[in-house]
Amino acid sequence: MSDRDLIDEEVVGAVLAAALRNGGEFAEIFAEDRRATGARLDDGRVEDLASGRERGAGIRVVVGDTTGFAHTSDLSRGGLEAAAAAAAGAARGGGGGVRTVSLRPVRAPAPNEVGVLPETVAKADKVELLRRADDAARRAGSAIRQVSVVYGDSRRRILVANSDGVLAGDDQVKTRFAVSCVASGDTGLQTGRESVGATVGFELFRTVDVEQLAEAAAARAIGKLSARPAPSGSVPVVIKRGSGGVLFHEACGHGLEADHIEKDVSVFTGKVGQLVASPLVTLVDDGTMGPEWGALAIDDEGHPAQRNVLIEDGVLTDYMWDWLRSRKQGRTSSGNGRRESYQHLPMVRMTNTYVLAGSEDPDEIVRQTPRGVYVAQLGGGQVNTATGDFVFGMTEAYLIEDGRITEPLRDANLIGNGPEVLRNIDVVGNDFAMGSPGTCGKNGQGVPVGDGQPTLRVAALTVGGTAR
C-alpha cells in the first residue's frame, strides 16, 4: 500500500463535491495510513512484539460556525461518500447546489531526510536493541532490580484535500526508544528513565547508543536511592538545559493556542505586543525543526510547517493558529493544525517549542544561587489555561546550597502561575538542548511534541515536597 496514493485525485474531487452538496462552506478530507511496531522487554523477557495498521479518513464540513465531522475506515469511493454525507448532515447545510473544487498540490520541504524506513529493518534487529539496553542497565549496579525497555516505530502517511483547493501529503516516520530502571536500597525503591525519539527511521541508532542511554537511566535510579525529601515552599529553581522545555509548554504554550484565545479562556488573551515574560525570554514553536520529535512537513490540515516566534525578548508577538481559528480572524494558519488520527478533528497544537539561548555561563547560574533546587530532568505537566496555574514533575533534582549542587531530592511536582513564572525568569544560560520526546494531550488527543531550552533560573517557584 505504501507505494500508491491513499486516495485517487479523482475520488478526492468527487468526495469533496459530495461533502459540499448540502451547502457546506468548507469541506476537507484527511486520509491516513498508519503502521506501527512496538517491542517491549521487561523483567528480562521480550514480552511483546506488537504491530498494527490503521487506515481511514475523516471528513469535515463547515457551515457558519458549525463543524460536522465523520470518519470511516473504508477508503473506497462509496465509503468516503457515505462519510461525506454524514459530515454534511451533521453540519446541516442550508442551501444546496453543486460546487466543484480545483485542487492544487501544496509542496513543503520535508523537515529532514529519513534514512532507513522501519519496515525495511528485520524485527530481530529491533529486538536485539532491547537486549543490549537491558544488559547494560543491569551491569550498571547491583541495586538495579528491574529494567523495562521499549522500542517503537511508526510510519504515518497522510493526504489532506479541501475545498480551498489544497491537496497535500506527508510521510511521517518516527522512531523512539526508552529505558526505565528500578533500583532498590535501604529507603525503598527508586526509578530512573531515559528516552529518545526523533522524526527519523532506524538510523536513529547510528547516533544514539542504547547502552549509554540504559546506563544513564540506571544511574538516575541508583542516585535517587540516597535522595531526601524535596523542600516544601517557594524557592529559586535552576533548570538544566534540555530538561525543562515542558515548563514553557505548560506555562505559556497551551495559553498561546488560538482556540483558548478565541474563547477568552487564556491568561494571554489580548496581550499581543505586551511584555508577558522576562526580556530574556524568546520563545519559538517550530514544526520545521527536523529531525525533532514534533517535526512535520505539513500539518494535519495541509498547511506547511513553519517556524513561529511567539515571544520575542519578553514581548508576545503572536499566537498559534489552525485553519478554523485563523479563518475567523482573516489571517493564515501558522501550521499548527494537528490531530491524533483520522478519527479526530484537528485543533491548535504545538510542534517543537523552545526558548532561545541567552548569554550566561550555566555553571555561573548555579554559583550565583545561594540556596535553591537544581532540576536535571522533568517529567510531564498540566496547565489550566484560564487561570494560568500549571504543574510539572521533577524526576531528577538536587539541592543547591551555597552555590553548589549537593544532595539528590525525591520526586515532587512544582507549581506556578504561567505569567508570573515567565516574569520571574532572571537568568538564561548560553547553552541549549532539546529535551526528551513528549506526547502532548489535549481534549483527549495525543500528538508528538518536542521541547527545549537553555539552562535558566526561575527566581521563585513552589516546590511540592514534604521536607519540614
Next chain:
Amino acid sequence: MSELADLAARVAGWARRGEQVEAYVARSRETEVQVYGGGVESLSAAESSGVGIRVVRAGRQGFAYAGSLDLDVVEETLAEARDNAGFATEDDHLGLPEPDGVVPAELDLWREELLSFPTDDKVSMALELERAVRAADPRIRQVESAEWGDAAVETAVCSSTGISAATRRTACYLSALAVAGDAGDTQTGVGFSVGRAPADLDAAEAATDAATRATRLLGARKPRSAHLTVVLEPRVTATFLSILAGTLDGESVLKGRSLFADRVGEAVSVAGFTLVDDPTDPDAYSAASYDAEGLATRRNVLVDGGVLRGFLYNTYWARRAGTVSTASAVRAGYKSAPGIGARAVSLVPGERSPEEILQMVGDGLLVQTVSGVHSGVNPVSGDFSVGAEGVLIEGGALAAPVRELTIASTVQRMLAGVVAVGNDLERLPSAASGVTLAIADVSMSGE
C-alpha cells in the same frame, strides 16, 4: 453483536496444531456534540472497529492489531501476530486462559433508547446545559465547553482454548467547563452527569456542579506552607484510588515495582479502610460481565479493614504467581494485548457525612481538584506530590479558597493517615468511584 462473536470465533478456528489463537473484536459508535455561545460548534459521528489477535506457540506470544474487520485484513493480522511470536522470549507460563467455571454476572448495560435518541435532542440537551451554567451564577463569564457525548461499545473475545464471551454497553454524558470571573480573578470548574441512557442525565445538576466549583474558588490565594489534614472530595479520592489500584496489580508486584510487594496480610491502613474492585456491581460506570480475556469478572477485595489481602491478576501473571486470574485483564481497545487493571475500584463507604467529616477535622484543607497526577506520583517509590485547588477548613467550616499549591506525602503514609471515610459514594465516569476521605499529616506547599 453476534456478528462480532462470529468473526472472533472464526479467527479462533484458524488456529493451527500446537498453536493457541485469541481474537478480540471491538466496535464502537460514538457521537459528540460541542456547543458554544448558543450554537453548535462541532458535531462528530463516528463508528470504528478493529481486531487484536494473540497467538501463543511453543511458549512464545505475538500480538497484532488492525483497525478493520475486513476478512483479508484480519487474515493478514493473524499472520503478523504469528510472525511476531517468533521474536518473543519463550516462557512456559504463557498460554491463553481456559473457561474457569465462574458464572458471569448478569448485567444489563445496554440501552437501546440511546441508539435511537435523535441528534437534535442531543444538541438541545447540550444547549440547555450551556444555558443552565450561564444562568447558575452572575459571575459565570464564560462556558468554555458544553458537551454531549455518547458511546455504544460492543466486544467479543473468542479463543481456541474455549473462551467465548461478548459484552456490550452504552454510556452517555453531559459535561461543562465553567469559567467564573470577579474583579480580575478567573477560576474554572467542571461539572458532569453520566448515565447509560439519556433519561439518566441531569443537565441542571451538571450545570450547578460546574458553576459552584468555579465560583467558590474566586478570590483564591496561594496559602502559606503547612502540614495539615486534607479532606479529599469524592472525585479526588477516586483519583487516589486509581493510583493505589495501580500499585496492587500482580505484574508490578512480581516485577518488583510495587511498594506493597511483600505486605499481604499486613495492615497498610486503618480499620475503616476497605478497598474492593467489583466490576459485577451494575451501578459502576465500567461494570462488565467479562474481563478482556473473556473470563467472568468477580468481586476482588484488595484491602479489608486496613489489611492488604491480595493483588489483581490476569491469566499470565496469575500463573507466574502460582495463583488464578482475578479476571482483571484490561485492554486499551483492540490495539493492545491484555494487561492488568482495576475496572470498578471503590472504598466501602463509612458512617460519616462530608459535613461531619469537616466538623471532625476542624482545621485543614478541602481538596477540590488535583493536577499533575501522572508527573507527580511515583507508583514505585510511593512519592506523592500533586498540584491542588480547594478551600481551607477552619473550625469545621469552609473558609478561604486557595490555589497554586501542592499537597505531598507518600502513598504509604497517606494510607496509614486515613482518619475518616465518608458515606457519600459518588459514581464517576471512570474505573473508580469516590467518597469523601480525610487524611492527616499531609504537606501543603505554597508561599
